[in-house]
Amino acid sequence: MLSPTEPASVRKSLPHVDFDLDDLGSDEDRYLDFYRKVAVHEDMLVPLAEHHDGPNSYYVLFDRTATWGHPGMAQTLAVHLQREHGKQTFSFEQAPLPLPAMAQSWLIQRGCPPGAIDLDPELGPPPADEPTRALERRLAGNGDRYAMGYSYTSDDPDDMVIVVVLRALDEQAPSPFRVVVEEVDTETWTHTLREGGFDTAGEALQWCDDRLTGKAGPLPPVRSAATANRPAGVAKAPAPHPPGRSRRALFQS
Known part of the structure; x- marks a missing residue:
């Protein structure tokens, strides 16, 4: 669990998430839905773990904006992306969850190999x-x-x-x-x-x-x-x- 109180050594060089959707722009409604639920705070999402397997991508993300939201909000976000390059579109599922292990479980249930979504040991306590x-x-x-x-x-x-x-x-x-x-x-x-x-x-x-x-x-x-x-x-x-x-x-x- 990262937080505003995390040590400066952890905070200074946090990685950024890349959803790699630049060439998939034919479905504006889906893009808008994804933006509202996930990408609106893209620059504040820290990838604790991610795995890419062909058209599928799986992410365990720490949402740094959650600390200023509703009291008690979950700060971990699980995201599953499925790209359809032939149709230039994509689908997605997302779930805010309180613990990274629960986000890993959610992604494993959606096809992520269990050994492929380990957390980055350099991030979080x-x-x-x-x-x-x-x-x-x-x-x-x-x-x-x-x-x-x-x-x-x-x-x-x-x-x-x-x-x-x-x-x-x-x-x-x-x-x-x-x-x-x-x-x-x-x-x-x-x-x-x-x-x-x-x-x-x-x-x-x-x-x-x-x-x-x-x-x-x-x-x-x-x-x-x-x-x-x-x-x-x-x-x-x-x-x-x-x-x-x-x-x-x-x-x-």
């Missing part, structure tokens, strides 16, 4: 330990097993943290709601990622509230399949939430 690296690999590789219901990104230099609530798509999964927390140590310029398990959306959201206000206790462990007892009445998996919508409503049918 590196993982502080092996548990962080292991959880990031699992999120990138198994992200299609979960739906995101809520996230909040805080780049307060005194407490840089991202909280994410995920819902397991497998109805028999232990701890059907997961909270993933990324914390940045601004002194060592490293980050940690941890996961906790909850039985209900309300419990997961309450823990996030408490973490953002400095009152949270330790994350509860994810229960094993042997001890899982799925609660009744759990709502179906939500789509990523729009800004301003009640968080608890995100987990309603």
Whole structure:
């Protein structure tokens, strides 16, 4: 996670993204849609990872403008471009996501080879330990097993943290709601990622509230399949939430 507080050595020579669409100008409506959703801040998008495979391009981008947007906005943008040179046009998909590993997962689900979209180690704070690296690999590789219901990104230099609530798509999964927390140590310029398990959306959201206000206790462990007892009445998996919508409503049918 980059931020306005990143060290000057990281900030001074950030790479720029090139979408390579100059010769694809026949579809003005599609260009306008792409501009509004992606390219409007092109000069402020930092490519954390990218892969090009023939007509397909996959990008994990850090949006440097998100810090001035709606409070809590996700700062990572996943983009999949498909060029049609014969027709001089293109199609695209994009998704704002809170964690780079989630953006990698989203792109892998759309055909990017898993080993081809590794993050640039020179950008952003590196993982502080092996548990962080292991959880990031699992999120990138198994992200299609979960739906995101809520996230909040805080780049307060005194407490840089991202909280994410995920819902397991497998109805028999232990701890059907997961909270993933990324914390940045601004002194060592490293980050940690941890996961906790909850039985209900309300419990997961309450823990996030408490973490953002400095009152949270330790994350509860994810229960094993042997001890899982799925609660009744759990709502179906939500789509990523729009800004301003009640968080608890995100987990309603």
